[in-house]
Amino acid sequence: MSGDLQFDSNKRLRHLLSIDGLDQKTILEILDTAETFISVGERQIRKVPLLRGKTVVNLFFEASTRTRTTFEIAAKRLSADVINFNIGDSSTNKGETLLDTINNLEAMHTDLFIVRHIDAGAAHLVAKHAPSHVRIINAGDGRHAHPTQALLDAYTMRQYGKDFKKIKVAIVGDIMHSRVARSLIHILNILGVPEVRVIAPKTLLPVAIERLGTHPYFDMYEGLEGVDVIVMLRIQRERMQGALIPSEQEYFNLYGLTEEKLVVAQDDAIVMHPGPMNRGLEIDSSVADSDRATILPQVSNGIAVRMAVMALIMGGSKKNKEAGS
Amino acid sequence: MGYLIKNGHLIDPGNDISKKTDIYIDDEGFIQAIGKAPEKFKTIGEIDARGKLICPGLVDLRARPREPGLEYKATIESETLAAVSAGITTFCCPPDTQPVIDTPAMAQMIQHRAWRFGMSFIHPMGALTKNLEGKQLSDMEALDESGCVGITNGLNPVTNTLVMRRAMEYAVSFDLTVFLHSEDPWLHGDGCVHEGEVGTRLGLPGIPEAAETVGIARDLALIEHTGVRAHFCGLSSARAVEMITEAQSRGLNVSADVTAHHLHLTEHDIGYYNTQCHVMPPLRSTRDRDALRLGLQSGVITAICSDHQPHEPDAKLAPFAIAAPGISGLETLLPLTLKLVDKKLLTIEKAIALLTTNPAKIIGVDTGNLGIGATADICVIDPEQRWILTEENFVSRGTNSPFIGWEFTGKVTHTFVGGELVYTASDND
Numbered sequence: 001m002s003g004d005l006q007f008d009s010n011k012r013l014r015h016l017l018s019i020d021g022l023d024q025k026t027i028l029e030i031l032d033t034a035e036t037f038i039s040v041g042e043r044q045i046r047k048v049p050l051l052r053g054k055t056v057v058n059l060f061f062e063a064s065t066r067t068r069t070t071f072e073i074a075a076k077r078l079s080a081d082v083i084n085f086n087i088g089d090s091s092t093n094k095g096e097t098l099l100d101t102i103n104n105l106e107a108m109h110t111d112l113f114i115v116r117h118i119d120a121g122a123a124h125l126v127a128k129h130a131p132s133h134v135r136i137i138n139a140g141d142g143r144h145a146h147p148t149q150a151l152l153d154a155y156t157m158r159q160y161g162k163d164f165k166k167i168k169v170a171i172v173g174d175i176m177h178s179r180v181a182r183s184l185i186h187i188l189n190i191l192g193v194p195e196v197r198v199i200a201p202k203t204l205l206p207v208a209i210e211r212l213g214t215h216p217y218f219d220m221y222e223g224l225e226g227v228d229v230i231v232m233l234r235i236q237r238e239r240m241q242g243a244l245i246p247s248e249q250e251y252f253n254l255y256g257l258t259e260e261k262l263v264v265a266q267d268d269a270i271v272m273h274p275g276p277m278n279r280g281l282e283i284d285s286s287v288a289d290s291d292r293a294t295i296l297p298q299v300s301n302g303i304a305v306r307m308a309v310m311a312l313i314m315g316g317s318k319k320n321k322e323a324g325s
Numbered sequence: 326m327g328y329l330i331k332n333g334h335l336i337d338p339g340n341d342i343s344k345k346t347d348i349y350i351d352d353e354g355f356i357q358a359i360g361k362a363p364e365k366f367k368t369i370g371e372i373d374a375r376g377k378l379i380c381p382g383l384v385d386l387r388a389r390p391r392e393p394g395l396e397y398k399a400t401i402e403s404e405t406l407a408a409v410s411a412g413i414t415t416f417c418c419p420p421d422t423q424p425v426i427d428t429p430a431m432a433q434m435i436q437h438r439a440w441r442f443g444m445s446f447i448h449p450m451g452a453l454t455k456n457l458e459g460k461q462l463s464d465m466e467a468l469d470e471s472g473c474v475g476i477t478n479g480l481n482p483v484t485n486t487l488v489m490r491r492a493m494e495y496a497v498s499f500d501l502t503v504f505l506h507s508e509d510p511w512l513h514g515d516g517c518v519h520e521g522e523v524g525t526r527l528g529l530p531g532i533p534e535a536a537e538t539v540g541i542a543r544d545l546a547l548i549e550h551t552g553v554r555a556h557f558c559g560l561s562s563a564r565a566v567e568m569i570t571e572a573q574s575r576g577l578n579v580s581a582d583v584t585a586h587h588l589h590l591t592e593h594d595i596g597y598y599n600t601q602c603h604v605m606p607p608l609r610s611t612r613d614r615d616a617l618r619l620g621l622q623s624g625v626i627t628a629i630c631s632d633h634q635p636h637e638p639d640a641k642l643a644p645f646a647i648a649a650p651g652i653s654g655l656e657t658l659l660p661l662t663l664k665l666v667d668k669k670l671l672t673i674e675k676a677i678a679l680l681t682t683n684p685a686k687i688i689g690v691d692t693g694n695l696g697i698g699a700t701a702d703i704c705v706i707d708p709e710q711r712w713i714l715t716e717e718n719f720v721s722r723g724t725n726s727p728f729i730g731w732e733f734t735g736k737v738t739h740t741f742v743g744g745e746l747v748y749t750a751s752d753n754d
Binding site: 005020098117119120121122124125141144182206207208211212 | 526
């Protein structure tokens with residue numbers, strides 16, 4: 001269903017709305033393309049001309065610094081013009097609908113929208129109603145999806161030598177409210193990861209999560225046993241008010257990742273975090289700063305992966321374009 | 326001088342009649358004779374209903390004409406016309422208009438407006454509490470006197486259990502029926518879909534089945550305590566059907582309805598954020614839908630309603646959670662019910678009873694049957710006509726429906742209200 005919207009009639013990626021609906025081939029093509037872009041960030045002149053003359057709009061209806069910045073850098077390294085709209089959560093109260101906003105910006109002849117919205121399904125709605133030449137990348141919609149985060153996480157796992165067909169991955173924390181978790185669960189399943197675990201108290205696990213291809217655990221030690229990759233999720237401090245967890249202290253004791261808990265994982269297990277981290281709540285500083293942590297490489301990889309997605313969506317892989325220009 | 330409807334198959338569940346016959350309507354708008362022509366009967370019009378069904382006009386327990394308050398969505402004029410085009414000659418309007426139906430003046434105004442257009446009747450439902458705030462009791466007796474057929478707080482919860490108890494006790498004193506949308510507001514929270522696999526996959530906040538069962542459990546305890554007569558509106562889960570079954574078997578005076586869409590759709594129909602499937606209560610699992618169908622068969626649920634909620638197109642062009650809930654349902658009430666007959670889940674007689682005599686009994690009005698002397702509110706149906714629902718063939722101002730593109734069998738050809746022929750299908754002249 002989302003696949004129909006995401007691909008054009010020639011089965012080429014048109015929009016990136018969710019991982020759900022992508023096939024293994026498309027995902028690997030994005031990861032391979034990202035690999036060719038890694039070196040761009042290391043050059044003295046960090047630019048390629050793939051999107052020269054194109055206008056990319058960062059349309060953020062929800063506050064974000066990291067994701068918006070990496071999208072902006074990615075677009076600039078592809079030589080696109082970038083406009084940032086930070087509309088905030090209150091936009092819908094100002095009377096203008098989401099589609100009105102899109103139509104207004106489209107009238108300024110823009111080519112690609114990077115959309116983040118507090119409501120699940122917002123990017124799908126935009127993709128369904130936007131003019132046919134406009135492309136959409138979902139930068140996070142409610143609890144639903146954050147596909148570029150999942151792609152950069154998969155990229156990072158591969159970079160650290162993890163073979164998708166053999167590894168066990170544990171995702172720890174607030175699965176319930178996490179679009180990162182949902183997209184990650186989908187990508188790992190599509191890439192053939194044999195065991196995806198989710199670890200959290202029942203209050204933070206959505207119903208029927210096992211039906212998405214996961215094994216739920218309430219106990220951190222049991223869940224981390226023998227895993228190759230640990231993905232820690234950010235815990236929002238508001239969750240205490242919603243009676244979802246009792247206290248920061250109890251959460252850290254039970255689910256905070258410490259060196260002591262890390263011992264039960266594989267010796268070469270890596271520790272990932274989509275950021276921003278709460279040190280001392282979901283992760284201990286000694287783990288976050290250790291060489292097991294891949295948190296900073298994730299950020300750099302995020303730029304290359306986002307460049308790859310933009311390049312593919314805006315017309316062909318890097319190789320084709322460079323050969324032609 | 327009246328109308329003759331001849332050669333049709335009369336289905337009048339209230340009088341246990343299902344046979345081929347002729348119907349004579351007198352010039353006062355009442356049924357004068359059935360079968361044999363009265364002496365000196367002269368017609369001003371004759372309808373040959375060969376091959377057609379003749380039924381009482383349909384009675385819909387819940388439809389919002391959007392007036393007063395939301396006239397940009399629909400009006401009493403537009404929606405009473407849509408109603409008669411769908412064979413509905415009477416519908417009940419919930420009190421959540423703007424302003425709320427919590428005064429006799431509002432109740433009378435709505436009836437008067439409907440009467441002026443001369444299409445379907447509207448029976449208002451009075452507010453259970455002032456401004457539906459769940460705090461202070463409304464003037465229930467005065468609302469009853471001014472034509473309200475029931476009292477309800479609609480979808481607005483009465484969170485204070487003592488207020489609900491008092492409201493029920495007060496209703497008992499004046500022999501009023503309380504209509505309940507039982508749901509625990511905290512468990513509902515910010516939910517917009519059934520809490521299940523589909524909601525988890527789409528990242529939409531869920532409403533657990535327990536929101537409904539906890540609400541029903543509380544209200545059943547209070548019904549038992551107060552002895553009030555109560556009607557549960559729009560059941561959505563298998564467990565809810567079980568609870569009402571059990572309450573009825575213990576002798577509590579409770580009835581229940583279900584919406585036509587909950588008998589056909591499930592959470593899976595939401596697909597990828599189809600906002601036309603955003604409804605309250607939410608569409609639940611296939612198991613729940615099947616239990617609602619069984620509830621009709623067993624007689625625990627005795628009415629099907631449209632829960633008509635017309636919207637302007639923009640109301641649905643939004644992310645799922647903030648898109649307005651509700652379906653424009655008047656025109657699919659009968660077709661969706663006839664689909665259950667096609668599927669051999671109901672007999673045609675039972676299906677018609679669920680849309681006519683049963684809901685009329687629930688609101689205590691003398692319509693929904695076609696005995697001699699009854700008001701001639703009549704719906705003539707061509708049971709063979711096949712048609713496809715399109716946005717263009719809506720009569721209602723709201724075309725918000727998940728059923729667009731569905732094929733139906735059976736269509737209303739003529740509708741009489743009080744002996745007046747108010748609707749004739751254009752392709753059946």
